[in-house]
Amino acid sequence: MRLTNVIVRLSGKAVPSMRETVRYYKFFLPYAIRYWGAYLFLLVTLVLSVTMTLAYAWFLKNIVQDAVTHNIVGITWMVGFGIGFYFVNVTVNFFNTYVRTVTMNKVRKDLKTDLWTHLTCLPQSFYNRYQSGDLMSRLNNDTDVAVGAIGTNLVNIIRLPLTAGAAFVYLFGMNPKLSLILLCFGPIALVSATIFSRYIRINGRQIQNQLGKISGLVTEILAGHALVRAFSLQEFFSDKYEREMGKLLTLQTSSARLGGGFRIGAQVAGTAALLWCIGMGAYDVASGVMTAGSLLAFISLMNHLVSPFTGMAQQFGGLQRSMAATERLWEVLEQPAEAAILNAAGSLRGKEPKARALPYSLELRNVSFSYDGIRDAVHHITLAVPAGKIVALVGPSGAGKSTLFQLIMRFYNPASGEILMNNQPYGLLQAPDTRKCIAYVQQEPYLFSGSIRENILLGSLVASDLDVVRAAKQANIHDFVLSLPQGYETQVGEHGVRLSGGQKQRIAIARALLKDAPLLLFDEATSALDSESESLVQDALLRLMQSRTTLVIAHRLSTIQHADVIVVMNEGEIVEMGAHDDLLSRGGLYSRLHHLQSNGLHSGHQRVKA
Numbered sequence: 138m139r140l141t142n143v144i145v146r147l148s149g150k151a152v153p154s155m156r157e158t159v160r161y162y163k164f165f166l167p168y169a170i171r172y173w174g175a176y177l178f179l180l181v182t183l184v185l186s187v188t189m190t191l192a193y194a195w196f197l198k199n200i201v202q203d204a205v206t207h208n209i210v211g212i213t214w215m216v217g218f219g220i221g222f223y224f225v226n227v228t229v230n231f232f233n234t235y236v237r238t239v240t241m242n243k244v245r246k247d248l249k250t251d252l253w254t255h256l257t258c259l260p261q262s263f264y265n266r267y268q269s270g271d272l273m274s275r276l277n278n279d280t281d282v283a284v285g286a287i288g289t290n291l292v293n294i295i296r297l298p299l300t301a302g303a304a305f306v307y308l309f310g311m312n313p314k315l316s317l318i319l320l321c322f323g324p325i326a327l328v329s330a331t332i333f334s335r336y337i338r339i340n341g342r343q344i345q346n347q348l349g350k351i352s353g354l355v356t357e358i359l360a361g362h363a364l365v366r367a368f369s370l371q372e373f374f375s376d377k378y379e380r381e382m383g384k385l386l387t388l389q390t391s392s393a394r395l396g397g398g399f400r401i402g403a404q405v406a407g408t409a410a411l412l413w414c415i416g417m418g419a420y421d422v423a424s425g426v427m428t429a430g431s432l433l434a435f436i437s438l439m440n441h442l443v444s445p446f447t448g449m450a451q452q453f454g455g456l457q458r459s460m461a462a463t464e465r466l467w468e469v470l471e472q473p474a475e476a477a478i479l480n481a482a483g484s485l486r487g488k489e490p491k492a493r494a495l496p497y498s499l500e501l502r503n504v505s506f507s508y509d510g511i512r513d514a515v516h517h518i519t520l521a522v523p524a525g526k527i528v529a530l531v532g533p534s535g536a537g538k539s540t541l542f543q544l545i546m547r548f549y550n551p552a553s554g555e556i557l558m559n560n561q562p563y564g565l566l567q568a569p570d571t572r573k574c575i576a577y578v579q580q581e582p583y584l585f586s587g588s589i590r591e592n593i594l595l596g597s598l599v600a601s602d603l604d605v606v607r608a609a610k611q612a613n614i615h616d617f618v619l620s621l622p623q624g625y626e627t628q629v630g631e632h633g634v635r636l637s638g639g640q641k642q643r644i645a646i647a648r649a650l651l652k653d654a655p656l657l658l659f660d661e662a663t664s665a666l667d668s669e670s671e672s673l674v675q676d677a678l679l680r681l682m683q684s685r686t687t688l689v690i691a692h693r694l695s696t697i698q699h700a701d702v703i704v705v706m707n708e709g710e711i712v713e714m715g716a717h718d719d720l721l722s723r724g725g726l727y728s729r730l731h732h733l734q735s736n737g738l739h740s741g742h743q744r745v746k747a
């Protein structure tokens with residue numbers, strides 16, 4: 138079986154071609170161009186460093202020759218030269234390391250920022266496919282490894298052939314026969330190292346994937362830590378973590394084996410070359426073909442001819458790892474941004490909805506959508522919500538209410554049909570412009586780490602502190618905030634004060650009030666609030682609904698009381714529509730849901746057959 142076939146079988150992926158390598162460098166080229174000055178500087182220091190290598194050999198040759206011929210003046214000069222070379226070498230090395238490190242840090246920052254910006258523009262469907270921990274690993278680990286391709290790797294890939302070329306010219310001048318023999322050892326080292334480097338890339342990709350998997354697992358366990366303890370799952374997840382770490386260790390052990398094999402291959406070729414040349418050189422000195430000084434200079438320089446071959450392969454090994462990591466970045470970077478998907482239907486640019494003056498109307502015309510392309514989550518939905526009206530969506534779990542919200546928010550494109558806001562089809566509007574017109578209050582409002590003031594301010598980043606307080610008052614959360622020792626500066630979110638469901642909802646309502654959008658989507662909390670909290674939320678919601686068009690997913694009948702129309706959904710379709718009393722008298726799904734709730738059962742989680 139061919140070696141490449143074995144690799145393909147092992148990794149499920151073909152060995153990288155030259156075209157792929159060129160593609161990688163093309164990808165990084167814009168980053169390198171951005172810092173061309175630094176790269177030019179590195180090139181100059183490289184040339185200087187190669188010159189210093191030759192100068193050292195020249196120094197050795199001459200000082201030994203002067204010693205053999207008892208030339209004391211010559212020795213003194215050579216010592217002076219030696220000290221001068223030494224200082225130049227140290228200075229060049231310092232600036233090379235400094236500029237290279239700083240440039241790499243800048244490129245790393247740019248790459249991470251680009252990846253992050255792209256991630257924030259990706260559609261909801263992308264986030265459904267990837268674990269957040271895996272994405273974090275791509276952002277943190279893979280970018281770090283990927284940058285190696287244009288950092289140390291690139292510098293060495295230029296430096297090593299340059300050194301080898303210069304060393305060969307110099308050695309050839311001293312002893313052509315020995316130099317040509319020496320040259321034969323290079324390809325031997327290169328071939329063995331190239332074979333290893335291919336495996337190294339596959340192993341590198343597997344390690345990066347495994348790191349992503351572990352990161353995903355850890356994020357998940359940390360997010361669900363309360364559940365882990367509640368169900369005493371510590372041991373189960375510890376075992377799972379240990380298993381995944383074990384797999385990582387196996388891959389890392391393979392990596393160590395490959396690295397060791399790689400180095401041994403290089404060493405065998407290097408040592409054989411050294412022994413051969415010392416032996417042949419000694420004969421040449423004995424027969425007067427070569428001076429002792431030249432042999433010493435030869436030996437000091439010969440390593441610079443053979444080691445670049447192994448060094449190059451080593452660099453390719455590192456490059457392979459960088460490529461493996463870059464592949465994982467591409468997987469994300471090649472995903473079309475949300476704007477590209479949502480506006481794929483046409484590049485027409487409709488009029489951007491103006492800043493809010495009056496509530497907007499909303500219309501869904503024969504809208505269907507499927508997450509998996511097999512089963513419709515919503516099917517032929519036609520619904521007109523006149524400006525300023527309140528429409529309540531009710532229905533059993535899985536009826537398609539949240540999906541409808543996601544379509545209105547443009548997290549997905551309908552498979553068929555169209556949505557119109559204020560009589561403008563979505564296809565003519567940019568997604569961010571559409572969202573600017575919508576205030577969305579989620580079922581479980583998310584609070585970011587930061588103060589309460591900062592969290593409310595997310596509704597409108599340009600709002601003043603006075604506006605924040607006004608919104609909080611309207612949302613019935615102001616008094617509660619003031620009762621906290623640090624008031625609006627109280628830290629909430631993951632590491633902050635824990636708030637109740639009702640308090641979080643009211644902060645979210647304050648956020649929505651601050652946004653002051655003409656259209657409101659309110660997803661009522663399913664978890665029951667205590668009656669005081671419930672009335673505070675209801676009161677706040679009423680204010681929020683004023684002079685807005687509202688679509689509310691209602692899990693409790695209290696919200697429905699104010700609705701102009703109640704839309705009943707089941708299995709992705711609208712099955713009933715009308716006023717509360719009218720729907721009750723029909724004796725259909727709504728009346729059954731109402732009956733269940735009146736008897737103390739929660740409608741949102743009851744499967745009711747239509």
Ligand SMILES: Nc1ncnc2c1ncn2[C@@H]1O[C@H](COP(=O)(O)OP(=O)(O)OP(=O)(O)O)[C@@H](O)[C@H]1O
Pocket residue numbers: 265508509514532533534535536537538539540541741
């Ligand atoms: N991200 C998703 N990927 C695949 N299928 C999904 C996704 N989200 C929802 N679904 C499916 O789409 C259908 C409609 O779900 P949806 O969440 O819209 O119902 P719902 O009426 O809002 O339910 P609930 O009241 O429980 O929130 C369900 O069959 C659900 O399993």
